[in-house]
């Protein structure tokens with residue numbers, strides 16, 4: 001593992017649903033020991049840092065984002081010792097581990113909330129946001145629009161409403177209470193002491209509420225997050241905070257502060273525009289959003305992704321674009337949820353290997369550190385029969401044995417039935433598989449830090465179907481050409497890019513003179529020789 005405190009700028013991340021990754025004890029649920037068994041695989045893939053989805057005890061009404069105990073692990077996933085042992089084993093291989101830190105809300109089964117709702121005079125009453133009326137904060141949008149009618153829920157016993165930005169079973173903590181602020185710093189300390197390398201901080205725009213605002217991105221929120229960062233910086237240098245703020249780039253920018261708030265932030269708006277680019281066969285939406293993305297401090301980094309455990313969110317597009325995306329990518333109503341699409345990468349791209357590779361080419365070469373969602377490296381499918389977002393959280397497909405080698409017991413959810421064909425073992429054995437292409441992309445990206453933190457420049461080639469740009473760092477310039485269209489394209493490149501090049505993925509040579517011919521959805525990562 002490098003000692004470099006800026007490691008995250010060049011890292012490739014891998015997101016794991018612990019429940020769905022690998023079951024080591026036959027109870028049908030993935031667990032921490034299961035991940036440990038699969039570290040060889042993750043090392044072969046070449047990822048630098050794992051992001052584990054929530055493993056805290058939880059009634060699982062929001063898949064663990066509803067926490068009932070912040071300093072424990074749900075027995076279904078293992079013990080604190082198992083976690084420490086996984087972290088050590090991962091570190092020994094140079095792989096870091098970050099976990100979810102859910103600051104904004106708890107489960108309604110958390111003892112704080114149980115005490116809070118038991119009595120208006122409970123010392124825990126002030127841990128949550130209570131009100132006599134549900135007319136406060138009316139300018140605040142509802143996030144889970146399919147299920148929640150209000151951000152307030154009436155409590156029969158104490159006859160007040162409590163505030164929640166997500167499910168009613170996830171009451172928001174009251175960050176105006178200094179005790180809450182301190183409790184959450186203690187939570188961070190607990191896990192950092194256990195050895196985690198940082199946190200993906202969930203739902204951070206919503207920590208505070210103020211009348212007359214939309215209760216998002218408030219100045220008080222930044223003050224608190226800076227405190228959390230200062231605490232980490234002072235005690236755990238090199239450990240990171242990754243910001244989940246599903247917002248426009250200019251609204252995410254303040255979460256980096258002056259390099260004293262978050263180390264990283266998801267770039268939500270670029271994601272749907274990659275899918276738009278592939279359908280429209282045009283690069284302009286990507287170019288537009290990156291051009292309106294403010295620059296960030298030197299010690300910060302964007303985090304890019306194609307898919308994750310949630311719906312493919314369409315919050316960061318216009319209503320017309322959202323409608324269009326639904327029509328294009330979610331033709332059946334049950335593929336839609338809230339403001340998004342509950343499908344996985346491969347089925348979204350028609351299981352077309354060329355499109356899947358092209359989307360990954362963009363992911364791995366545009367600015368930011370990429371996150372791969374477990375299973376997308378083998379082109380795993382989804383199951384739209386399952387409720388909520390569970391259809392994209394199905395068991396990992398390891399091999400062609402029963403239950404795809406995920407468990408010897410009864411899997412917590414049905415395995416996607418294409419597993420005899422789509423599984424890790426088969427793809428590791430097959431040198432031309434999607435797995436090996438992704439592995440090669442990761443390897444190449446790590447060999448050339450220009451992809452991680454080099455400058456990026458669009459090359460104007462007078463052909464909207466092509467996304468052409470350079471990434472350069474310390475005298476090394478890499479040229480990336482992506483053909484977004486289903487038809488062959490010719491690209492004319494400026495004279496300064498002419499000459500002999502090596503294709504870093506295919507390991508072939510190309511001579512660029514006046515123009516270059518590209519196959520449908522072809523991409524090339526080129527370096528001058």
Ligand code: NOJ
Pocket residue numbers: 062065066102166202203244309310
């Ligand atoms: C964002 C998480 O990604 C999502 O899965 C969860 O439902 C909400 N935050 C609430 O914690």
